[in-house]
Amino acid sequence: MADAAGRLTKLAEEVLGVPLPVRIRAWDRSESGPPGAPTLVIRHRRALRRLMFKPGELGLARAWVAGDLDIEGDLYDALDRLAGLIWERGDTAPPHRAAALRALARPEFRAAARELLTLAGAPVPPAPPAEEVRRRRGPLHTLRRDKEAISHHYDVGNDFYALVLGPSMVYSCAYWGTAEDGVATLEDAQRGKLDLICRKLGLQKDLRLLDVGCGWGSMVLHAAREYGVRAVGITLSEEQATFARKRIAEAGLADRVEIRVQDYREIHDEPFDAISSVGMAEHVGRTRYAEYADVLYALLKPGGRLLNHQIARRPVADEEAYHVDEFIDRYVFPDGELAPLGRTVGQLEDAGFEVRDVEAIREHYALTLRSWVTNLERHWDEAARLTSPGRARVWRLYMAASALSFERNRIGVNQVLAVRTPDAGASGMPLRARDWRGGPARG
Template sequence: MADAAGRLTKLAEEVLGAPLPVRIRAWDRSESGPPGAPTLVIRHRRALRRLLFKPGELGLARAWVAGELDIEGDLYEALDRLAGLIWERDDAPKPQRAAVLHALARPEIRAAARELLTLAGAPVPPTPPAEEVRRRRGPLHTLRRDKEAISHHYDVGNDFYALVLGPSMVYSCAYWGTGEGTAATLEDAQRDKLDLICRKLGLREGRRLLDVGCGWGSMVLHAAREYGVRAVGITLSEEQATFARKRIAEAGLADRIEIRVQDYREIKDEPFDAVSSIGMAEHVGRTQYAEYAGALYSLLKPGGRLLNHQIARRPVADEEAYHVDEFIDRYVFPDGELAPIGRTVGQLEDAGFEVRDVEAIREHYALTLRSWVANLERHWDEAARLTSTGRARVWRLYMAASALSFERNRIGVNQVLAVRTPEAGASGVALRERVWPG
C-alpha cells in the first residue's frame, strides 16, 4: 500500500478533472498535493470505505465525526477550498451536474473506482458514529418528533453550551454594529442584539412578552430586567428550562418571568403585547409554517408586534427539490428546514400580519460563529469531556462551515418585524412613532 496519498490525489483529480486544492496525508504517512496548502489527514482506511458506501457529504461527515479525517492548517481555508467540491456541487446547474455524471461513466473513472476499492480494504460498511440520528419514519413535525429533534441538539449539556456560547448563553446571531461605541466582544454583541429586539418590539413596563424558543432564558431576562415587562418563555428542551429557571431565580425575577416546556401549538394564554421568536422558526418546517405564523398572530393583541429572527437560504430554481444537507440533518438539526426570506414574509402576510421592517444581518452571523468556534477550540479538552469527542467535532465542523456559508452568501439571517394591525381605520404604529427607537 505504498504512497497511498499520491494514489488518492491522482484518483481525486481524475474524477474532478482539476487539481486537488488541498494536500493529503494518508495513514501510511505518505503525502501529496500542493505545498503549503491545508492538509486533509486520512488517519484510517475506514474513511474511504465510508465514502464508498455513502459517497458525498454524509460519508465525509461520518469519517470526520469518527476522527478518521482531520484538517491540519487553517480549518476555514480548507473548507473554503473544498466547498466547491462538496457542499456547493449540488447547487450546480443541471447541465453541469449531468456533465459530472457523464464523466463518472468513463472507463478511466471506473478504473479509478476499482483502485479506490483496493485502497479502502475490506468491503464492509462501517457503523455510523454514535452521534448520528438514524433515518426517521412517519410524518414530519408532530409534537413528539419535534421534541425529540430539539432534544438531540439542545440536551447535550448546559456546561458544554456555556463553553461555546460564553456568559450570554445566547444561541443566535449577535449584533456587532458599526462605528464608535459598538460591541467589542461576543458578550457585548449579544446584549446589543437582545436590546435591539426589545426596542423593535416597543417593550416597556406593564407589557407582556412571549419568547418562543426561549433557550436558556437570556431574552426574557433582558426584557424583564431592562424594560420591566412580564414574560413567558417556552422551550422543548428540559435542560434549557432547568437552566433558565435557575438564572431567573438568581436574578430575583421569578415573579416576572415564567419558563415552560411547551410547544407553540399548545399555548392557550390570553393574547400578548409582543412575541419574539429568535432562531426558532428554522425548526418549524415548510409544512407547518402557515400554522406557526397563524398561531403567533392569534397570540398577539391588536397592535401587538412580532419579531421573527430567522436564518434564510437562497432561492433555488426547483423549490420542490430542495433538501437539507445530509450532515446537518443527521448530526446537527434533525428535521430542520430553511426558507428564502421572500417566502417567510409572504407567509407572515398570509397569516394577517403587516410586515413593517426587514433587516438583513448576514455578516453578523459569520462573526458570531467564528467567535463560537474560537471558544470551542480554546476549551476543546473540556468540551469533549462534557459530551464526547465526536459531538465536539460535529459542532466545530458545522459552525465553521456555517460561518463560511454566511460569508459566501449561501445563507443569510433576517429580523422581520410584523404587526397585528388593528381593524381598518386604526393604525398599528402612531404617525410620529418610529417602528422602533433609533
C-alpha cells in the same frame, strides 16, 4: 502500501477533473498536493470505506465525526477550497463534481474504482458514529418528533453550550458594532441584539411578552430586567428550561418570568402584547409554517408586534427539489428546514400580519459563528469531555462551514418585524423608519 496520498490525489483529480486544492496526508504518512495548502489528514483507511458506502456529504461527515478525517492548517481556508467540490451545487460546482464519487460507477472510471477498493481495504461498511441520528420515519413536525429533534440538538449539556456561547448563553446571531459603539466583545454584541429586539417590539413596563423558543432564557431575562415586562418563555428542551429557571430565580425575577416546556401549538393563554421568535422558526418546517404564523397571529393582541428572527436560504429554481444537507439533518438539526425570505414574509402576510420592517444581518452571523468556533477551540479538551469528541467535531465543522456560508451569501439571517394591525388601521408604529421608541398599540 506505498504512497497512499499520491495515489489518492491522482485518483481524486482523475474523477473530479480539476487539481485537488488541498494537500493529503495518508495513514502511511505519505503526503501529496500543493505545498502550503491546508492538509486533509486521512488517519485511517476506514475513511475511504465510509465514502464508498455513502458517497458524498454523508460519507465525509461520518469520517470527520469519527475522527478518520481531520484538517491541519486553517480550517476556514480548507473548507473554502473544498466548498465547490463538496457543498456548493450551483454554477460554480457542476453536477459531475458534486457527485464525483458516484462517477466511479461509470465504465470509464472502473480502473479508478478498483484502485479505491485496493486503498480502502476490507469491503465492509463501518457503523455510523454514535452522534448520528437514525433516519426517521412518519410525518414531519408532529409534536413528538419535534421534541425529539430539539432534544438531539439542545440536550447535550448546558456546560458544553456555556463553553461555546460564553456567559450570554444566546444561541443566535449577535448584533455587532465597534469598540466606539460599546460593542467590542461577543457579550456586548449579544446584549445589543437582545436590546434591539426589545426596542423593535416597543417593550414597556408590564407589557406581556411571549418568547417562542426561549433557549436558556436570555431574551426574557433581559426584557424583564431592562424593560419591566412580564414574560413567558417556551422551549422543548428540558435542559434549557432547567437552566433558564435557575437564572431567573437568581436574578430575582421569578415573579415576572415563567419558563415552560411547551410547544407553540399548545399555548392557550390570553393574547400577548408582543412575541419574539429568535432562531426558532428554522425548526418549524415548510409543512407547518402557515400554522406557525396563524398561531402567533392569534396569540397577539390587536396592535401587538412580532419579531421573527430567522435564517434564510437563497431561492432555487425548483423549490420542490430542495433538500436539507445530509450532514445538517443527521448530525445537527434533524428535520430543520430553511426557507427563502420572500416565502417567510408572504406566509406572515397570509396569516394577517402587516410586515413593517426587514433587517438583513447575515454578516453579523458570520462574526458570531467565528467567535463560537474560537470559544470551542480554546476549550476543546473540556468540550470533548463534556459531550464526546465526535460531538465537539460536529459543532466545529458545522459552525465553521456555516460562517463561510454567511460570508459567501449562500444563506442569510433576517429580523422581520410585523404587526397585528387593528381593523381601524392604527399600527402604533413610529412614523420614521427604525425609530423603535414607540410602543405597541394596546388592544
